[in-house]
Amino acid sequence: MSGTGSAAGRPPIRLLIADDQALVRGALSALLGLEPDIDVVAEVGRGDEVQHAATSARADVALLDIEMPGIDGIAAAANLRTALPGCRVIIVTTFGRPGYLRRAMQAGASGFIVKDTPAAQLADAVRRVHQGLRVVDPTLAAESLAHGDSPLTERETDVLEAARTGGSIADIARILHLSEGTVRNHLSNAIGKTAGRNRADAARIAENNGWL
Amino acid sequence: MSGTGSAAGRPPIRLLIADDQALVRGALSALLGLEPDIDVVAEVGRGDEVQHAATSARADVALLDIEMPGIDGIAAAANLRTALPGCRVIIVTTFGRPGYLRRAMQAGASGFIVKDTPAAQLADAVRRVHQGLRVVDPTLAAESLAHGDSPLTERETDVLEAARTGGSIADIARILHLSEGTVRNHLSNAIGKTAGRNRADAARIAENNGWL
DNA sequence: ATCCGGTCGTGACATCCGTCACGATCGTTA
DNA sequence: TAACGATCGTGACGGATGTCACGACCGGAT
Numbered sequence: 417m418s419g420t421g422s423a424a425g426r427p428p429i430r431l432l433i434a435d436d437q438a439l440v441r442g443a444l445s446a447l448l449g450l451e452p453d454i455d456v457v458a459e460v461g462r463g464d465e466v467q468h469a470a471t472s473a474r475a476d477v478a479l480l481d482i483e484m485p486g487i488d489g490i491a492a493a494a495n496l497r498t499a500l501p502g503c504r505v506i507i508v509t510t511f512g513r514p515g516y517l518r519r520a521m522q523a524g525a526s527g528f529i530v531k532d533t534p535a536a537q538l539a540d541a542v543r544r545v546h547q548g549l550r551v552v553d554p555t556l557a558a559e560s561l562a563h564g565d566s567p568l569t570e571r572e573t574d575v576l577e578a579a580r581t582g583g584s585i586a587d588i589a590r591i592l593h594l595s596e597g598t599v600r601n602h603l604s605n606a607i608g609k610t611a612g613r614n615r616a617d618a619a620r621i622a623e624n625n626g627w628l
Numbered sequence: 629m630s631g632t633g634s635a636a637g638r639p640p641i642r643l644l645i646a647d648d649q650a651l652v653r654g655a656l657s658a659l660l661g662l663e664p665d666i667d668v669v670a671e672v673g674r675g676d677e678v679q680h681a682a683t684s685a686r687a688d689v690a691l692l693d694i695e696m697p698g699i700d701g702i703a704a705a706a707n708l709r710t711a712l713p714g715c716r717v718i719i720v721t722t723f724g725r726p727g728y729l730r731r732a733m734q735a736g737a738s739g740f741i742v743k744d745t746p747a748a749q750l751a752d753a754v755r756r757v758h759q760g761l762r763v764v765d766p767t768l769a770a771e772s773l774a775h776g777d778s779p780l781t782e783r784e785t786d787v788l789e790a791a792r793t794g795g796s797i798a799d800i801a802r803i804l805h806l807s808e809g810t811v812r813n814h815l816s817n818a819i820g821k822t823a824g825r826n827r828a829d830a831a832r833i834a835e836n837n838g839w840l
Numbered sequence: 841a842t843c844c845g846g847t848c849g850t851g852a853c854a855t856c857c858g859t860c861a862c863g864a865t866c867g868t869t870a
Numbered sequence: 871t872a873a874c875g876a877t878c879g880t881g882a883c884g885g886a887t888g889t890c891a892c893g894a895c896c897g898g899a900t
Contacts, residue, residue, distance in 0.1 A: 437722065442747020443655030446662060461744075510649065510722075532673075535654020569876060582829030585857070598878050604858055614858080614886090616828040617794030781846060797887070810848050816888055826888080
């Protein structure tokens with residue numbers, strides 16, 4: 417362990433942790449708090465609290481989960497980049513949706529970690545990111561390139577997202593203020609592009625690829 | 629904090645932690661390892677490793693996540709109750725599906741905790757369970773009673789589960805070796821009982837209630 | 841012995857869904 | 871300007887889907 421830190425008189429890394437699950441949040445805090453060169457200076461459970469907490473606690477590094485109430489971790493990362501440019505961001509999420517990686521990087525994140533990486537690597541990731549390096553899960557990086565950008569247009573994405581809750585075409589048309597025929601056309605295009613068998617299938621595929 | 633333990637010369641609680649996400653597993657271990665009266669004696673990432681690890685480490689309490697490869701936490705709890713009756717089980721899961729609580733209790737679990745409870749409560753839950761008490765998230769208990777048992781018959785559940793992957797009726801019929809008409813009937817019944825608008829909707833509703 | 845619910849099946853029906861061809865508008869690009 | 875793709879719409883077609891009525895078989899409960 418350690419290795420990179422060298423832990424001389426240098427001031428410790430000021431870390432913010434954001435995760436909606438209090439148990440995980442507290443556990444991560446306990447895990448990283450054991451490291452002598454890391455100080456956990458803030459813990460939040462909502463995406464829209466990240467910016468305020470990070471600025472007032474003067475965080476050096478922010479560890480953000482994607483799934484959070486308020487705004488998600490990627491949007492929070494984008495906000496942080498403009499509001500507190502000196503603060504590096506690591507996105508940590510439960511499962512490897514390759515589309516998330518691309519979006520996280522576009523939002524200015526410096527690191528991307530899935531929750532089934534060994535716990536010992538996390539502290540090193542924080543240190544590397546603090547030094548200005550990038551940390552990306554290698555398996556995910558390859559997958560991200562293979563799947564690439566979303567082939568769906570903006571409207572097709574909207575329609576698929578509305579279809580996810582299980583409503584009928586009439587429902588979707590009402591929500592998006594479109595004609596039913598248009599909804600059918602967009603859905604048909606989305607089904608073709610995702611190679612799904614129906615809209616439920618297409619929504620599932622698109623979601624797994626991070627296209628929603 | 630603490631309070632219940634009193635931490636005299638009594639031997640520490642021997643704890644097993646099972647979670648498929650290595651990061652969460654390690655973090656929980658770090659969190660609970662800070663308690664003087666708790667020893668984390670085993671960590672596993674698969675449900676089918678729980679029994680072996682618990683017996684060979686002589687665990688007093690097992691902390692089991694539900695979502696795990698191999699077998700899920702509830703099945704692992706049931707195995708543990710027969711193989712190692714002296715070992716108490718706490719089920720800890722990401723989100724409050726009320727149906728899980730009932731099934732966990734039927735499997736012989738002594739505690740049920742959702743991951744957005746405060747981290748400080750976890751150690752106390754372990755201590756209480758070790759003393760033979762039950763620990764159940766109160767909000768979830770109320771919800772569980774409200775939603776109650778699954779109204780779906782066994783076959784209806786099978787059909788809905790097969791429908792979840794987005795296949796057509798013909799696909800489902802092939803998977804379950806049924807006629808297409810029967811599949812339509814089971815699906816229609818399931819849609820009626822769940823008050824869904826179509827099978828995708830019904831599957832979503834049933835899943836949220838823990839009926840799958 | 842009888843009733844009841846779950847399971848499996850058939851057939852028919854109205855509706856919904858996915859696909860296609862086609863056209864109009866608009867902003868961007870070549 | 872011309873070409874292009876995204877968006878929105880109409881109309882029509884075949885097939886998939888959801889509903890209903892009905893019957894048969896079986897095991898468990900009354």
